[in-house]
Amino acid sequence: MNERRHFLSTSLALAAGTSLRPAWAASGYPERPIRLVVPYAPGGGSDVLGRVVARGLSERTGVSVVVENRGGAGGAIGLETVVRAQPDGYTLVLLSTSHASNGAVMQLSYDVVKDTRAIGLIASGPWLLVTSKQTGFTRLSDLIQAARKKPGSLNYASSGSGSSTHLATELFAQKAGISVAHVPYRSTGLALTDMMANRIQFMLASAASVTPYVRDGRLNALCVSTASRSALLPGIPTAQEAGVPGFAETLWHGLSAPAGTPDPVVRYLNTHLVEALREPSLRAQFAKEGLEPRSSSPEAFADLVAKDVASWAATVKAADIKV
Numbered sequence: 001m002n003e004r005r006h007f008l009s010t011s012l013a014l015a016a017g018t019s020l021r022p023a024w025a026a027s028g029y030p031e032r033p034i035r036l037v038v039p040y041a042p043g044g045g046s047d048v049l050g051r052v053v054a055r056g057l058s059e060r061t062g063v064s065v066v067v068e069n070r071g072g073a074g075g076a077i078g079l080e081t082v083v084r085a086q087p088d089g090y091t092l093v094l095l096s097t098s099h100a101s102n103g104a105v106m107q108l109s110y111d112v113v114k115d116t117r118a119i120g121l122i123a124s125g126p127w128l129l130v131t132s133k134q135t136g137f138t139r140l141s142d143l144i145q146a147a148r149k150k151p152g153s154l155n156y157a158s159s160g161s162g163s164s165t166h167l168a169t170e171l172f173a174q175k176a177g178i179s180v181a182h183v184p185y186r187s188t189g190l191a192l193t194d195m196m197a198n199r200i201q202f203m204l205a206s207a208a209s210v211t212p213y214v215r216d217g218r219l220n221a222l223c224v225s226t227a228s229r230s231a232l233l234p235g236i237p238t239a240q241e242a243g244v245p246g247f248a249e250t251l252w253h254g255l256s257a258p259a260g261t262p263d264p265v266v267r268y269l270n271t272h273l274v275e276a277l278r279e280p281s282l283r284a285q286f287a288k289e290g291l292e293p294r295s296s297s298p299e300a301f302a303d304l305v306a307k308d309v310a311s312w313a314a315t316v317k318a319a320d321i322k323v
Contacts, residue, residue, distance in 0.1 A: 029089055029265055033064040037093045039078020040159065041071035041187030045208025045289060049253055050094045052285050053122060056276030057269070065092075071186050074098045074163025076106060083115040087260035089269065092119070095256045098164040100308035104316040105162035113309055118302035119255040120270045122277065123291040126224035127168065127204040127251050128211070128236065133218065134198040140222040140242035143202060147178035155181045157191035157203040165204050167312065168225065168249045170321045172204070172239065175247040195219070206251055207233065207290020225249045232290050252294070252308075254301050270298050 034057070038050035047069060054065040070078035075098040085091035099112050131137045137146070147154050158166035161184045173180050183200060185191040188209045194200045196218065204225060211233070213219040223239045224230050227248035239247045255273055257266065276282055277293040286293050296304070315321075 029268060030061055030063045032090065033066050034061070034089070035068055035091050036065050037068050037070055037078050037082050037091065039070050039072075039075040039082075039093065039099075041189060042069050044159075044188035045206035045210075045291075046094060046096060046253065048208050048289055049123060049286075049291065052282060053094070053255065053273070053276065056279060056282050057272055060272040060275060072160065073106070074102055074158075074160030074166065076102050076108060076160075076162075079112065079116075080108075080110060082256075083110045083258055085258050087117070087258040087262075089257065089261055089265035092255055092257050092269070094122075095254045095305065096164070097251050097253075097308065098159065100305055101164040101167050101312040101316075102162050103309060104313040105167065105321070113302075113306050115259045116256040116305075117259050117261040117266060118298045118305060119257060119266055120273045120298060121252065121254045121294045121296035121301045121304065122273070123286055124250055124252040124294045125207050125232070125291040126226040126230050127165065127249065128207050128214065128221045128233075128290070129172070129202060129204050129223050129225070129239070130195075130210050130214065130219045130221050131202045132195045132198050132200070133220065135201050135220075137202075137222065138220055140237075140239065140244065143222060144176050144178055144243065147173075147176075147180055151179035152181055154178075154201040155183050155199065157195065157200045157205075158182060158184050159188060159191075160184050160186070164249075164251070164312075167316065167321055169204050171249070171315065171319055172225075172244065172247050174319055175239075176244045211288075211290040225251070230290065232287055232292065252304070253291075254296075254305070256301075256305075266298050 036054050038047050040046040050067050054067050058065040079099055082091055082093040137143045156169050188205055214221045221236050223242045224236050274295045277295045283293055
């Protein structure tokens with residue numbers, strides 16, 4: 001885990017080398033709209049992020065970047081459609097931490113490392129551990145105490161069996177010494193609906209998807225998942241500060257394409273992505289969603305994905321997490 005967090009922070013430093021516009025250009029590209037597959041249902045944090053990035057790329061490339069939502073299986077279904085697409089730069093995918101973790105517990109028809117071509121990192125941030133107001137939990141210790149008093153009585157939501165939110169919550173439960181029940185969902189929106197009705201008691205969710213509910217008082221945020229507090233949410237303690245030592249996980253998002261996408265196209269897209277991530281309006285939108293823009297070179301992002309895949313596999317094995 002520490003290696004993955006260290007690599008995420010160090011890989012971002014490589015982004016400085018992507019700031020210069022290349023002397024070459026991708027000849028004739030793009031000539032038609034680009035499809036950006038967001039492998040999650042509409043309305044969640046990834047969907048918000050994907051649409052902001054699509055708008056930024058569209059403004060710079062001069063063609064429409066159209067978001068297509070393909071949710072299910074923790075992002076695995078949407079990514080499968082992308083790796084089977086023509087590697088011509090007209091099909092992209094919003095890659096996330098879940099895609100690195102899926103292979104650790106799922107039998108997939110593709111290899112996320114070998115079958116995708118990295119374009120660049122987009123953003124990183126914490127998951128928030130949130131509860132409904134009906135639970136009465138205002139501190140993480142409240143949740144842990146209730147779970148220990150009645151093992152298996154608390155339900156938690158994830159974005160699918162084997163997804164990063166599933167694995168991260170199982171890891172959290174092990175570190176906290178509690179037994180809780182897993183309920184997978186196809187979308188964060190559906191999970192939040194059930195949480196408001198107290199059918200789900202807690203979940204780890206992207207800051208983008210739950211921060212508005214925390215700010216308007218409909219949900220309580222008990223901790224952030226990262227090793228240090230979020231600069232955007234400084235009032236929320238880390239899990240370690242709140243009493244669960246050894247738990248620290250980071251959520252990231254990036255842009256990828258099918259393997260075999262030509263290098264000039266990748267460089268072209270990376271250049272415009274890095275430029276978009278510098279835009280004050282985009283950075284302000286990310287801040288509202290609890291995310292920090294994180295640009296990188298294609299190579300740095302590819303290394304991050306590969307290291308994360310290996311790290312999640314090791315985590316699942318060491319923690320004996322079953323799906």
